[in-house]
Amino acid sequence: MADLHLSENITAAPAGWSGLRRLAGEPFLLALVLAVGFALFVLPLGAVARLALMSPGGGLEALSEAWSSRSVRRALWHSLESATLAAALATLVGGTLGLLIGLTDLRGRVALSFAILTLIMIPPHVTAIAWIQMLGPSSVLLQVLGLAPAPGSTHPLYGREGVIALLALQQVPLVYLTIRAALRALPRDLVEAAQVNGAGPVRMMRRVILPLMAPAFLAGFALAFVAGLGNFGVPALLGIPGRYVTLPVLMWQRLSASGPAVLEDLAVMACMIAAVALVAVWVQMRMSRRLSVALIGPPQQTLQLPLGKARLWVEGGLWFMMALVVLAPLVAMLATALVPTYGVPLTLETVTLRHFHEVMVTQAVTARAFANSAGLALMAGLGVACLALATGALLRGPLATAARGVTLLADIAYAVPGLVISVAFIIAFIKPLPVIGISLYGTHAIILGAYLAAFLAVGLKPVGVAFAAVDPALQEAARVSGAGFWRRFRRIDTPLVAPAAASGAVLVILTAWNEVTLSAILWTRGTETLGTVIFNYESGGYSTLSAAMSVLSVLATLALMLVLHGLGRRLPPGIIPWR
């Protein structure tokens, strides 16, 4: 067959394919994604690190200076203490719930999961407000029940214990979800083998299930710890009046007191807390990896160990608990929104819709906040969905390594506390932009940028799961049919993962609609968000107005969750958390 070696009657392929046409496909999209990734992650986070570690007077010197400040040291300690204890509590409660719902024949699992998930879907500052109003001396609900504490006494939730309790409550769903996911991956045979070998429920739990679930518990703990570390709403509303200041709250106080002059201090604090968060995330990732090694098996039908006669009691107990921790605070908040002034008892005579009218129609600030938050959340959702689609498509192609860098940065940005991101955006974008000469600080754009950076990981995950569930042959079939990159992207990739991208977008919209951590220091007059206005009203003593706004924002949240629930039918499992 020697005559076949490149003899002249073998013609070479058309040259166009090796040239421009190929560059216009994947490499172009990759360049676009990398440019956005640079602007969202590298620029801001790099600016913080540079300011904290490399500017004159920075580095070790700045660190030791910050360390010598009593308030910084105490705040760091408070952050670590509250995050650790809250995570421990959340692991206990969330783990128990996960095992109960994941392993037994309880009825109404989806409804229970949905109820548990509302704990995290309702934002921390709103939860804090609801609980303040449920348990405080002027609590409308407790007055109706005749259980209110004496007027003038300190609120029982202000201070260390209150912060830890509410942080734990917020993080229960994180641990719950981790345990449920791990149980779904637990090969059924392992449990059944234990049963066949004569293990009773207690022995099976102690010798088989709990040891196998240990990494999941650790991973859940780490997740809860990171979330608690970055929480702003709870420690700000319960900690400040109780003189229990955490590091994010201290950063916010410094910035509100002195303005951008203290950026260098903030950068140092941001680096401290980011470092702690990243170590915790690293632990969590290692645990998750070990989990996936130990338990190999496709997701299976959930186990249903019979609870027997106890079932009714357990179900009753769980729903009672849900009513107490989910429904009651919301009812208390609603009651506060319906009375003329805070402290007046709620009766048929006193009930009024005035505050709703006030926040929706009368007040320019609140109307603007609703509009701003809705617009920003929608744009963030859309932007994240587009970025996630592009990144997901690149991850399946030959340029995956470069695209993986973007997902790594997104994960880091998601893990570090929100306040670190917002400080980073201020530092990076307070100076006027080179060509146009305008500073982004004080515009909607800087908030949108921070949302995109902080929440890209939220949208990447479902798209990644969906892409992984797609048979690679579907892509290859399009290639051999003659479709170039953009046609495949438009006609094959996008429609196949569209439901996942949409649910990612809704998750981002939910998160952005509810956040206060990012906008707390990025907002200015004209760019108020829902979270900041609720927060400012509550800390300024306008409880009825903050309650009314919270009620509206919770209603919008529940509506969005129902939209997600509806989308869930068309999605691969593992995307909608409670399904």
Next chain:
Amino acid sequence: MSITLTDVTRSFGSSKAVDGLTATIPTGCFFTVLGPSGCGKSTLLRMIAGLEPLDTGQIALDRRTVAGPGLHLPPEARGVGVVFQSYALWPHMDVLDNVGFPIEAAGQSRSAARTEAAKHLQAVDLSRFATRRIADLSGGQRQRVALARCLAAQARIVLMDEPLANLDPHLRAAMEEELTTFHARAGTTTLFITHDQREAMALSDMVAVMRAGRFEQVATPQDLHDRPVNAFVAGFIGRGVVLEAEVKSVAPGTAMVELTPELQIEVQAERAVIGPAQVLLRPSDLCVHAEGRAGRVLNVAYRGDHWEARVQIDGISKPLLLSVSQRAVPGDTIPIRILGGWVLKQE
């Protein structure tokens, strides 16, 4: 269109999936690559389609180089059709959109593509299902949609990656027939990948038996069965036993071999030389004969229309396979005559 492979190599890590393959598949041939899983046959198909790059070597389709040193034509520019094992039909499109996609990719409008696709659907007798979703089709119908898509792409080369592997056994025979008809009518060059020797024998003009990245033998199905080059091919195709023996004398097309000092037989051979050799004895080379040598039945398996017995003849190192029309009982003694055999290629 012909497919020409020249010294094609592809490694994953330290293992060579395809190891210096050189072969030519002539225009219009139904060419099957047969081998156990992990032998590199799918990698070979993917390299021809352009889904996998080559480490070294060269691939030409109809004398046009599509892959070689410094050249990798992407799959979308090669114009080959592929029938995937899963059929790879797009679940978000209906049947017409699936079939019309290659026409769309060639620059036609979507409606023009659908009109054109309808013709190809007719060719595979699926017109009634034009607007169905893929999820609503049976396995056999899906295969036909995949074939129609190849027709729509006007592919002159069709690569099939174990398309029958996911079908129920009773459907497989019918689909085999459809594949043969499709190949004959479309006049394409077909490269068919399978690990099922029965499928390979039934469908192919030529079969290549592949092992560890190399073709052990390329031949017609009948030659492969009757004249395998080595013990691997002999063991992979059909039933039989390979014995160590000694070639005593050779004649054109035959040889005398000694199985035991008192048993010499004449067998088929090609280029045999005097000396040690391996001899393949298939069940059809043995028969029950009153004057045969005594064979002790070790065990018996029912194979549908006959029983297959493993029988031990004194002095022969391994038990032989024998077809018997009546049920034998382990422990019985049957008189056996060896009618022929085949000398494998000597080292």
